[in-house]
């Protein structure tokens with residue numbers, strides 16, 4: 001395996017998009033300023049009992065007021081792109097199109113204009129988990145297909161007001177997480193714990209909402225605005241424990257179909273769920289004596305409407321798991337994907353541990369998953385829209401682990417492109433700033449810039465990983481060991 005991790009010296013394609021990412025609830029703060037309405041994460045945090053030490057995003061990084069400072073940090077890195085999300089309830093406080101908040105619109109116009117003034121192209125995510133509370137209260141939010149129309153109205157407003165300058169749109173960030181952590185386990189807002197059926201209803205409405213917004217852009221805006229619109233899906237890589245054991249290989253494929261395929265198959269392959277999902281869930285549902293499968297079905301018209309509604313494939317990836325087939329393996333490992341597939345998986349003891357229990361760095365995993373996407377979805381343009389690692393909440397600007405993570409993962413992306421032919425067009429480091437890490441609050445830091453959350457001014461400081469990332473961008477890859485140079489910069 002050691003040569004698997006050897007550093008590969010080469011450069012990325014000339015037009016490769018180097019980016020960094022944040023999201024509205026995690027950095028903005030100003031949770032109720034200038035007319036913004038509450039989101040389900042405002043409610044979830046204020047309820048108490050869901051987030052580490054009841055931390056909230058009330059202030060977060062205060063980027064609502066400090067966005068110019070953030071953009072100056074990006075310019076220092078030589079970033080050409082920046083991925084951020086729009087808070088739906090900042091521009092539509094009730095979530096409904098009749099509640100436009102011009103102060104909210106103005107904030108995002110200011111951010112976009114400041115980015116362009118600094119030669120940085122915006123990559124905008126329409127939904128990064130902060131649903132307007134009003135839509136949840138009105139009709140259950142993502143659980144109700146009424147949301148399809150409201151999301152389309154919101155997307156259309158964003159295309160109208162920002163689309164003259166925003167040319168790269170992402171409808172949803174990680175629908176898998178929205179459905180499973182928000183509605184199956186309930187560890188995320190809106191905290192609904194209904195395994196089995198509700199998560200699939202939520203996924204169904206997310207897919208139909210995505211397709212509706214894609215067609216709105218395609219029909220009414222693309223010819224004039226000439227942008228691209230896709231979706232960002234997340235997954236660990238599921239590595240067969242024994243690559244010579246077909247049962248392990250089958251288990252790996254099944255796990256990938258239930259994670260990336262759940263949303264990737266309808267949007268990029270044929271407008272419908274993967275066969276293994278339909279078969280497996282129908283089989284288990286019948287075994288549970290249910291009159292029909294817990295997985296909703298698309299009509300033939302819906303399949304045509306949904307198919308090929310992604311101009312690119314956005315991938316968020318952080319870590320890897322070994323998997324084995326659950327039958328006749330005496331592994332006492334917890335199911336990886338909830339009750340429906342029960343593909344036992346685990347992370348090796350020998351792999352290093354980050355500050356997040358679910359995240360153990362395994363660089364070669366990103367190469368595998370990029371190749372899987374390339375093969376599964378016919379060479380579609382892919383972008384890594386998030387990749388990064390957490391450290392504990394301690395003051396440390398010489399973040400060696402993060403430097404090692406970025407150097408090795410970015411190098412594996414280079415191998416996927418140059419050695420395996422994967423059609424990856426960009427890489428996005430999560431995150432520009434230490435920020436609100438959802439249920440972990442501020443206890444886990446993912447930033448290339450340190451934010452002091454105990455100081456009302458939320459000062460930012462550059463970490464060594466930011467300098468390394470700047471060097472990799474400047475070289476557009478690896479022409480020498482960037483790490484050594486970055487540390488020299490620190491000392492010089």
Ligand SMILES: O=S(=O)(O)CCCN1CCN(CCO[C@@H]2O[C@H](CO)[C@@H](O)[C@H](O)[C@H]2O)CC1
Nearest residue numbers: 023173174177187234316357358386430437439
């Ligand atoms: O173990 S628990 O079930 O109690 C909590 C699981 C936490 N999940 C793990 C998977 N992660 C996917 C990536 O999530 C992404 O990555 C970043 C880091 O998490 C987030 O900050 C970004 O907003 C998100 O897009 C989302 C958070």
